[in-house]
Amino acid sequence: xxxxxxxxxxxxxxxxxxxxxxxxxxxxxxxxxxxxxxxxxxxxxxxxxxxxxxxxxxxxxxxxxxxxxxxxxxxxxxxxxxxxxxxxxxxxxxxxxxxxxxxxxxxxxxxxxxxxxxxxxxxxxxxxxxxxxxxxxxxxxxxxxxxxxxxxxxxxxxxxxxxxxxxxxxxxxxxxxxxxxxxxxxxxxxxxxxxxxxxxxxxxxxxxxxxxxxxxxxxxxxxxxxxxxxxxxxxxxxxxxxxxxxxxxxxxxxxxxxxxxxxxxxxxxxxxxxxxxxxxxxxxxxxxxxxxxxxxxxxxxxxxxxxxxxxxxxxxxxxxxxxxxxxxxxxxxxxxxxxxxxxxxxxxxxxxxxxxxxxxxxxxxxxxxxxxxxxxxxxxxxxxxxxxxxxxxxxxxxxxxxxxxxxxxxxxxxxxxxxxxxxxxxxxxxxxxxxxxxxxxxxxxxxxxxxxxxxxxxxxxxxxxxxxxxxxxxxxxxxxxxxxxxxxxxxxxxxxxxxxxxxxxxxxxxxxxxxxxxxxxxxxxxxxxxxxxxxxxxxxxxxxxxxxxxxxxxxxxxxxxxxxxxxxxxxxxxxxxxx
Amino acid sequence: xxxxxxxxxxxxxxxxxxxxxxxxxxxxxxxxxxxxxxxxxxxxxxxxxxxxxxxxxxxxxxxxxxxxxxxxxxxxxxxxxxxxxxxxxxxxxxxxxxxxxxxxxxxxxxxxxxxxxxxxxxxxxxxxxxxxxxxxxxxxxxxxxxxxxxxxxxxxxxxxxxxxxxxxxxxxxxxxxxxxxxxxxxxxxxxxxxxxxxxxxxxxxxxxxxxxxxxxxxxxxxxxxxxxxxxxxxxxxxxxxxxxxxxxxxxxxxxxxxxxxxxxxxxxxxxxxxxxxxxxxxxxxxxxxxxxxxxxxxxx
Numbered sequence: 001x002x003x004x005x006x007x008x009x010x011x012x013x014x015x016x017x018x019x020x021x022x023x024x025x026x027x028x029x030x031x032x033x034x035x036x037x038x039x040x041x042x043x044x045x046x047x048x049x050x051x052x053x054x055x056x057x058x059x060x061x062x063x064x065x066x067x068x069x070x071x072x073x074x075x076x077x078x079x080x081x082x083x084x085x086x087x088x089x090x091x092x093x094x095x096x097x098x099x100x101x102x103x104x105x106x107x108x109x110x111x112x113x114x115x116x117x118x119x120x121x122x123x124x125x126x127x128x129x130x131x132x133x134x135x136x137x138x139x140x141x142x143x144x145x146x147x148x149x150x151x152x153x154x155x156x157x158x159x160x161x162x163x164x165x166x167x168x169x170x171x172x173x174x175x176x177x178x179x180x181x182x183x184x185x186x187x188x189x190x191x192x193x194x195x196x197x198x199x200x201x202x203x204x205x206x207x208x209x210x211x212x213x214x215x216x217x218x219x220x221x222x223x224x225x226x227x228x229x230x231x232x233x234x235x236x237x238x239x240x241x242x243x244x245x246x247x248x249x250x251x252x253x254x255x256x257x258x259x260x261x262x263x264x265x266x267x268x269x270x271x272x273x274x275x276x277x278x279x280x281x282x283x284x285x286x287x288x289x290x291x292x293x294x295x296x297x298x299x300x301x302x303x304x305x306x307x308x309x310x311x312x313x314x315x316x317x318x319x320x321x322x323x324x325x326x327x328x329x330x331x332x333x334x335x336x337x338x339x340x341x342x343x344x345x346x347x348x349x350x351x352x353x354x355x356x357x358x359x360x361x362x363x364x365x366x367x368x369x370x371x372x373x374x375x376x377x378x379x380x381x382x383x384x385x386x387x388x389x390x391x392x393x394x395x396x397x398x399x400x401x402x403x404x405x406x407x408x409x410x411x412x413x414x415x416x417x418x419x420x421x422x423x424x425x426x427x428x429x430x431x432x433x434x435x436x437x438x439x440x441x442x443x444x445x446x447x448x449x450x451x452x453x454x455x456x457x458x459x460x461x462x463x464x465x466x467x468x469x470x471x472x473x474x475x476x477x478x479x480x481x482x483x484x485x486x487x488x489x490x491x492x493x494x495x496x497x498x499x500x501x502x503x504x505x506x507x508x509x510x511x512x513x514x515x516x517x518x519x520x521x522x523x524x525x526x527x528x529x530x531x532x533x534x535x536x537x538x539x540x541x542x543x544x545x546x547x548x549x550x551x552x553x554x555x556x557x558x559x560x561x562x563x564x565x566x567x568x569x570x571x572x573x574x575x576x577x578x579x
Numbered sequence: 580x581x582x583x584x585x586x587x588x589x590x591x592x593x594x595x596x597x598x599x600x601x602x603x604x605x606x607x608x609x610x611x612x613x614x615x616x617x618x619x620x621x622x623x624x625x626x627x628x629x630x631x632x633x634x635x636x637x638x639x640x641x642x643x644x645x646x647x648x649x650x651x652x653x654x655x656x657x658x659x660x661x662x663x664x665x666x667x668x669x670x671x672x673x674x675x676x677x678x679x680x681x682x683x684x685x686x687x688x689x690x691x692x693x694x695x696x697x698x699x700x701x702x703x704x705x706x707x708x709x710x711x712x713x714x715x716x717x718x719x720x721x722x723x724x725x726x727x728x729x730x731x732x733x734x735x736x737x738x739x740x741x742x743x744x745x746x747x748x749x750x751x752x753x754x755x756x757x758x759x760x761x762x763x764x765x766x767x768x769x770x771x772x773x774x775x776x777x778x779x780x781x782x783x784x785x786x787x788x789x790x791x792x793x794x795x796x797x798x799x800x801x802x803x804x805x806x807x808x809x810x811x812x813x814x815x816x817x818x819x820x821x822x823x824x825x826x827x828x829x830x831x832x833x834x835x836x837x838x839x840x841x842x843x844x845x846x847x848x849x850x851x852x853x854x855x856x857x858x859x860x861x862x863x864x865x866x867x868x869x870x871x872x873x874x875x876x877x878x879x
Contacts, residue, residue, distance in 0.1 A: 072758065076758055084749065084751040084752050098760050145755075
């Protein structure tokens with residue numbers, strides 16, 4: 001491995017800007033770190049170069065641990081967004097700078113300079129000053145300069161950000177060519193997905209300091225694992241669906257009888273939508289009827305918005321829902337041949353089919369605030385924690401008043417305080433897969449404590465915790481608790497279990513967390529850990545809700561100050577599978 | 580169109596008016612009095628003029644005035660850079676206070692600084708006593724006193740001209756040099772210093788020019804001994820008190836001449852270095868102008 005990052009964390013004024021990032025980059029690989037501004041991608045790149053010190057974790061380049069090595073001894077080439085050329089030196093002097101400080105002989109320097117200028121196609125420019133070159137040429141000089149000392153890795157921080165579109169494309173091609181020619185391990189940071197697709201062997205998507213997903217461009221596009229990646233890479237309709245034996249069903253109509261249907265989040269790409277005159281003409285899977293609301297001509301593709309029937313699919317994202325009695329909007333894009341086959345106009349009624357959908361493996365689909373009356377339900381829905389979670393996870397927060405026969409689909413949320421424990425017990429024994437208990441004043445946590453009451457619930461609990469932590473900039477600790485009286489050998493086995501769980505969580509979900517084994521009673525240890533932090537939260541897993549001892553959990557759920565508690569019921573958790 | 584070769588188009592009107600004011604003020608307040616000085620000097624004969632300006636006492640005063648001003652400006656260039664560096668690059672409690680204190684020598688009447696310095700450095704003043712005891716150095720009433728006074732007066736010039744240059748100096752240049760393997764000293768010598776040098780030279784020049792002409796703060800601490808601690812401006816005042824206006828004008832003319840030559844030389848160095856350091860704004864504009872098509876095509 002050329003670059004190995006292990007649990008790299010960088011905090012800025014207490015808040016993590018890079019949060020537990022682990023990443024391997026192979027020799028000769030071109031990795032693009034993609035993310036919106038402020039996602040921590042530049043900070044991560046700078047910490048690889050040694051320009052930013054990290055608070056936790058390890059950085060290794062070509063097998064050499066460089067965590068505490070300063071940047072001039074790391075042998076990296078770094079290209080800055082604004083070129084950072086030395087303006088008082090000529091192009092030749094700029095390129096030779098790294099060799100000059102290494103006291104390389106002048107004949108050798110001149111040969112290397114010539115070679116590099118040829119590589120970036122700027123022969124004969126040696127004696128110009130940077131000010132006499134265009135932006136694109138200056139950036140090429142910057143690349144040549146960064147390569148002069150034959151660095152082990154090349155790091156580029158938005159190198160095309162300051163250039164106009166045409167030069168950008170040209171330079172992109174040059175850089176890709178040079179990278180292949182030299183077999184240079186490269187990491188490039190950008191917020192431009194088109195650039196990422198054009199350059200990358202692998203793309204790592206960062207969001208809020210976390211590396212959400214990392215994979216081949218086409219894999220990430222067709223099979224994203226998270227809501228964020230599915231909407232950040234290209235456009236996507238995120239819909240709530242129900243898994244049935246005959247596939248995923250989209251409908252807001254309740255289903256008759258039987259089990260609580262398992263709610264899932266499915267993405268339907270605009271280009272995978274099929275529009276037809278009526279249901280019988282749909283060749284793919286029929287979704288719903290709809291009405292064309294907007295048609296935009298965009299050259300090669302036509303963009304449409306189709307208003308779905310009111311009993312049609314429910315969008316995941318809040319705000320996309322139409323007003324009462326109206327269906328949701330669906331984004332559609334069609335190619336020219338499709339337009340020729342079936343031209344549509346605004347106001348036309350159409351049948352909508354889905355050629356292909358992808359079900360996100362995320363265990364959290366939507367939230368439903370459950371309360372006894374409407375005011376309380378609304379208050380719960382608008383509580384800071386639930387509101388931000390809904391927005392961050394781009395998911396729906398519905399309300400439900402009173403009790404039904406079964407728990408609502410997705411994740412029900414109830415208020416902590418008096419009566420919370422019995423309500424929690426009812427939900428968990430009436431089909432809820434997960435349950436969130438929300439104190440009315442709690443905001444997003446920055447310290448998440450994970451604990452499982454039995455080994456069987458571990459997998460499902462970690463999956464839910466990982467999904468939550470992808471959207472919350474918090475540090476996670478997985479707490480194992482054992483009676484203080486247990487034997488030494490038993491403790492060793494328990495610790496191994498914890499570490500196994502940790503590496504499984506890392507491999508399956510990219511969730512990096514600390515693990516700790518504590519002697520003592522479960523209730524006391526959890527209370528202590530939660531009380532140690534102002535904004536802490538508990539994720540509790542169980543495979544058998546009937547066996548929960550509610551007396552200690554009651555003091556946690558109904559005491560003050562309340563902490564958010566997420567209970568995962570793995571008895572009903574499904575095995576993660578893609579549709 | 581006739582004027583376009585020297586007149587850049589601007590959004591704001593009033594070129595004629597502002598240039599008029601500029602010429603008027605320059606003439607009335609700078610050029611005219613100086614011309615009068617030169618004219619006054621011409622009322623002396625050539626040999627009389629040489630007698631005055633090559634007098635032993637006058638020569639000693641040139642040495643002191645220009646020499647002390649040069650040493651003081653050099654000291655200021657060094658320490659002023661350090662002060663500016665710490666103000667720009669570090670956050671520390673009281674930073675804003677220190678920043679405000681820098682301007683104090685600007686605001687103070689020079690006589691006040693002179694008296695203050697004389698009190699502290701005089702053989703009975705508390706710093707003067709210590710220096711005498713520990714190192715056997717006497718500051719007041721020697722050429723050293725003159726240098727100390729000029730350092731005080733000149734410091735803000737250096738700090739205030741270097742500060743903006745340091746703020747502007749891009750951090751990524753230093754980081755680039757570091758990733759290329761440069762040691763901190765190399766980064767300073769090859770990256771930071773060249774970027775700040777023009778500003779430093781400007782600060783040095785201004786501190787020097789101010790030091791040559793300084794009168795108020797020097798006369799209290801120098802002791803004004805003829806041939807030893809007498810500065811040229813003081814000699815001019817003495818001549819004036821003896822109603823020797825022509826002699827005073829001749830000395831003034833000499834100061835004017837030397838100062839002008841020095842400023843001119845430094846300006847030459849400045850403009851040469853500025854040409855090498857064409858700013859990023861310049862390049863941007865040049866590139867943009869070249870890249871933009873002359874005519875806009877319809878429909879694109």
